[in-house]
Amino acid sequence: MLQLRASDLGGLQEALDEIDLQPQSECTHRSIAAETRVSVSEVNAAIRRASRCGLVRKSGRTGRPEADNAGLLEFIVHGVKYVYPAERGEPARGIPTAFAAPLLAEELAMDDDLLPVWPYASGSVMGYSLSPLYKSAAYAAARDPILYELLALLDVFRIGRQREKAIAHRLLKERLP
Template identity: 45%
Template sequence: MKSQDLVVLLKLVSLEDDEHNKGQHLARHRGEQGDDPYSVRGLEAALGISKTEISASINRSLASGLAIKDRKTGRPKPNRRHLREFIVHGLKFVFPAKPGSMQRGLPTAFAAPVLKESLHSAGDLISVWPYARGRDLGQSIEPLFKTVPEAVEKDDGLYAYLALIDAIRLGNQREASLAADVLAKRLA
C-alpha cells in the first residue's frame, strides 16, 4: 500500500458522496475533455497522479479489500467500513505525520474548515500542507501525496476527508477521537 492509494480511494468516496447527495458529480467533476470522473483519465486530471499510478493504486486497493468492483458499473468502489477501520486504527502507524518548519500553505487537520469550529487549540500554530498559493502560515505537514493541495482546491469533499485523516495522524487521543467520529459519520 502507498500513501496515494488513500488519496485515490477518498476521491472515489467524494465522487460517490456528490453523486448520492447532490446529483452534481458529473458536471462538477468532469475533466476538460468531458472524461468520466471515475475513469483513470478523470482521476488523473482531478488528482495530478499519473494514469499508471492510478491504475496500480486501484489494483492494490482491490487486492487489500479496501475497494471492490461495483457489480453494475464495473467501477472500483471503496469499501467504506474497511477504509474507516484502516484510517482510524492503522493509518498513523503506516503513514505517520511529523510537524515540520513554518511555511505558507493550505490549512489541514484542525485548522481545515471541516474541523475548525469543533476544537479550539491553546496555541496559535496551525497545521498546513506546504503550498505556494497558500495564504495561511503554519507548521508544515507533508500531505499523503505531493499533489494533494492542488487536488483539494477542486474538491471540498476530498479536502474534508484528507484534513480529517491528518487530524487522526497528528492528534492526541481526544483530537484523533473527535476526527474519527466526524470521519465515521461522513463515511456512513
C-alpha cells in the same frame, strides 16, 4: 503571511458551502489523474493495491471499482499513522489540515500557536508544514472541497490527540456511509 485563528474560519466555511459538489462527469482513471496531478499509471496501480487489500471492491451493479467504506474507515482509524507517518516541518504558507481545517476548527478551541498546513504556494495561512499523503494532495484538496475534508480528517489520525481523533472518527463515519 496570515496565521489562522478560529474566528477566521467563518468565511472560508461559507465559501466551501457555496461550491457545487455534484460530480461533473464519470469518474475514470484519467479524470482522477487530472484532478489530483497523479499519473494515470499511479492511479491504476493504487486501485489495484487497494483492491488486493480489500479497500476497494467491484460494484455489483456496474462492475466498476468502489470503496469499501467500512474497511477504509478501519484503516484510517487504526493504520494510516503507521503507513503514512506525519513529518512536521518548518513554518510555511499553505492550506490548514487536521484539527486546523475548517471542518474541525469549528468544534475545537485553537490557541495562537502555529497550526498544521500542507505547504502550498497559493495558500493564505501561515503554520508549520505537515507532510501530505502525496506531493500533490494540497493541489487536489484546493480543487475539491470534499477531498479536502477527507484528507484533513485523515491527518487527524496521523497527528491528533484522542479527543480530536474521536471527533474526526464521528465526522468520517458521517461522510463514509
